[in-house]
Amino acid sequence: MEYLLFYLNRQVQPRRIWWSPTKEAQDLDALLDKTFTTEFRTGYTNVAGMTVPNTFPPVAERIDRMTVYDDDVWLGGFPTADSTLVQEMVWYLGNNLDDIGAVMELEVRFPLLEASGLLDKSALIEAYPEVKHHLFAQDSIEYVKSIPRPRYIQSNLPLHLLPWSWQSGQTNAKMIYVYKEPEDVCMSFFKYAKHIAFRGTFEQFATLFLNDRVPFAPFWSHVISFWNKRNDLSYNILFLRYKEIEDDLASVVTKVRAFLNKPPLSKPEMELVLDHLSPQNMENNPAVNHRYLFEFAKEYLNIPEEEEVVGEDEEDQQEAKMTPELQAKFDDWVFKKIRGTDFYLGRDVQN
Template identity: 40%
Template sequence: MAPQLATDNDLNQILKETFTTEFRKGYITVNGVCLPERFNKFSQAIEDFEVRDDDVWVCSFPKTGTTWTQEMIWCVANDFDFEGAKVLLPERFPFLEHSVLFDYTTIMPRHPEVKLHRLVSDSVNYVSSRISPRFIKTHLPFHLLPRQLRTGKRKPRIVYVARNPKDTCVSYYHHCRLMEGYRGDFNTFCRLFLGEKLCFTPFWDHILQFWNRREDSNILFLKYEDLKSDLSTVIQKSATFLNKTMSNDQVKALLEHLSFNNMKSNPAVNYEDAVETNKKLKLIDVDGDFIRSGKVNQWQGEMPESIIERFDELTREKLATRNFFF
């Protein structure tokens, strides 16, 4: 059955019933963005975060090709150091606001067998303390990024990756079941996505904030669909952006390294340890892989027609008038 329109109060109740756990106790709206209430604990530290000009940031809405883009950018920037790429991606390319998403502090004493990386307790401080050049991942929209970055006082390189909203929604649904303990069905998840009641929504505004800055010299705007259709060209574009040169053999090796099968089986990037931790902590009771299908147009056959129509309507309304197309 297709979902019915819901009020903000309805969606807030659904969000509470399907997402809140002892790891995430509630949600707030910050400058129009839906975030866990734990954001309040880190908001000032993020605002005052000391940005460096030699930082490399990958910014995105969740499930738009972030991990793939991170691995590509890290390998190009580090001169195709595939040995160094065996280190876990969250250590090489940490997630700035990871600690905003989950509160492990109240339950860890009951689970001494679970060892969590120190970035879990204060990811902002962890990222801040990294030696240069730092590689930083974030899902925050532009207007919630650190002040020095927003104002242009510091100009790190920023790579933004966007993806078709319907595919993003499908992928985000499976991600939330596996990584965030979502307990609802797919249609309900679509209602939350469209109603801007999921972490980091609204989706379309997130894209536009970076699309409108795509001509800035320190911003590279990528599309997931281009990575799928012509990865070698995207690698070359990324290398040019990072002022790196590469041989044909290096490009060939990176294409193999970034292939779907290799990414899916690579423990440095597939977050298999995080999935196992979630199971041990009983945050989830489902099986699955963090890197799931990677397909384009996976929404076909999964979305009811009424939801497809609403997605397409919003995409035309928000993006077409700004010359952005998927």
């Protein structure tokens, strides 16, 4: 028997509903536990319909009560959809092309709010006392509270698990939400997960993804929660498609700059931004290439170190391959999930 943990009201009071999972659900849960757990992430549960590590529920309650300031800038998206590139772009534009400040690690100046719920940090510190003061062992919520305003905050949570001010549309804070095609998210999330904890194949990861068994799934309810509020004047949301960034980065820079209420960039300033965000600079920039994170994972989480996420090695490209058969599964899944919504996919799917 298992239980679903979800919220009945804004005080985040949990109710347990006991149920007998199907054999298919049991097999999926077993696959998730087999391939995506470590000694510091020993299992998963379900909070408000979302798959999360079993260390997450106490963090969810604290996030619900968190104060949101009107000058906050938030970056949202399903894991890896919001991307390092977008995160760096938002910070750089919002801080008026501050090259000195941009030398600091991105995780320090643009932290992930719910990071404390992803691992059992008490167990990590008990096993390795020397990491007590390391950024990745800190209380991420308290850290976000402590950073100077205007705060830049990343979160991979769906709208209904953000602080109550966001859920209820009672804040003037800005949210930039990034949508990326689910097939691309699945591949990039797989590559990222391999650096942190995942030990399975891409086919196994795709199976978990399509069945809402990866952290922060379901994918479509995540996306639709922000899509439905993009034109609601009670919410200050800029909904971006990653394909826009791939097709015309300069236009997206202009759009984001305006959304942040910043003056238009001059031609030399635009050239500076585009150079700062170029693939070569992103890959070679130690402040954004996640080397800091991967070195920590290699030393303390027993995860082999690999190439930076902002680049892809040949093995990754071969292993995370979207075969025609798998693409057909995604197309069928996408068609079923967006049917009955007004979500504009921007491409045709086979069904």
